[in-house]
């Protein structure tokens with residue numbers, strides 16, 4: 079590949095010189111951060127560097143759930159995190175969606191406020207009514223809405239599922255088109271005059287009195303500020319608690335008479351499914367092989383895909399035949415805490431990483447908060 083020191087004067091000065099901020103990663107967070115910075119500093123020159131020919135982490139791979147916590151996931155989160163942290167994250171998800179919809183028209187990304195069902199299997203412990211009441215009163219402090227969470231007693235009969243005894247409905251959740259979301263953010267960034275270059279990897283950086291020097295796969299460039307939005311790949315550049323977590327999904331071929339106009343979660347959020355153009359998109363199962371799925375390798379594996387197919391066959395579509403059309407994976411960034419890292423790392427270096435399984439909801443708010451830290 080052509081190196082920076084082989085470029086023409088025009089190329090070098092247009093694409094690699096004089097940027098006020100260089101952002102690493104063109105996912106939801108990188109794009110949202112660039113847009114938020116440009117709005118605060120209209121005269122700044124902003125460059126986004128993306129290592130893939132498309133964004134190559136999670137933002138073009140995800141399931142498109144605009145979600146902020148199923149009851150069984152929140153129940154589990156409250157066991158492992160403080161109450162404050164759990165509701166702060168819920169708030170970030172709620173505010174994040176509002177921020178996203180101020181940036182882009184929900185209709186342009188096929189947003190459907192269809193709600194979600196958290197399905198409880200026959201052998202699983204039910205969540206008691208007191209806990210649902212608690213969720214409703216705490217979530218109301220954030221959303222000002224009554225009865226966000228409701229008990230649905232007969233989801234098996236309603237949707238034709240097998241082995242499901244009850245469900246909890248969350249009226250605030252919804253679904254959207256993942257590809258259209260990233261395309262809209264991309265177009266918004268371009269309209270604002272942000273430069274985006276694909277196929278360029280940042281392999282490291284050095285700070286000196288002369289400024290920041292970025293080591294790229296095509297040579298070196300200087301930057302006034304570096305903003306790391308590389309999520310699951312962040313440990314390549316910074317020493318923070320972020321580890322890669324691969325997530326796999328599959329999509330069936332179109333199925334006749336599919337009547338599942340909602341989004342669904344199971345097993346504390348470890349499985350999720352929805353419809354898209356008469357197909358079922360199903361993801362999850364990384365809890366069955368945590369070690370194997372702690373990787374940045376964008377591949378699918380037979381064992382996880384088999385777990386997903388079994389779930390489809392035995393629980394979701396027990397009375398229907400189906401064929402798999404697509405299967406893929408993406409890389410999330412997770413850590414001991416579920417909260418994202420939004421911080422100044424060192425002078426002129428910032429990071430917005432560790433989005434877990436909720437970047438669709440929180441990404442725009444993270445970009446906004448990160449932009450406010452940058453001086």
Ligand SMILES: Cc1cc2nc3c(=O)[nH]c(=O)nc-3n(C[C@H](O)[C@H](O)[C@H](O)COP(=O)(O)OP(=O)(O)OC[C@H]3O[C@@H](n4cnc5c(N)ncnc54)[C@H](O)[C@@H]3O)c2cc1C
Nearest residue numbers: 103105106107129134135136137141143280408436437438
């Ligand atoms: C299968 C799957 C399903 C999911 N489902 C949902 C869901 O339904 N709802 C939800 O809210 N969340 C979901 N998520 C999580 C969500 O997609 C992420 O939280 C979100 O996309 C993170 O956005 P990001 O911009 O931080 O990271 P990313 O989208 O991963 O962006 C980081 C970018 O940085 C680039 N990069 C990395 N290192 C470098 C480098 N050194 N130089 C240059 N570029 C670099 C990567 O190629 C990548 O494009 C899912 C994730 C997966 C994988």
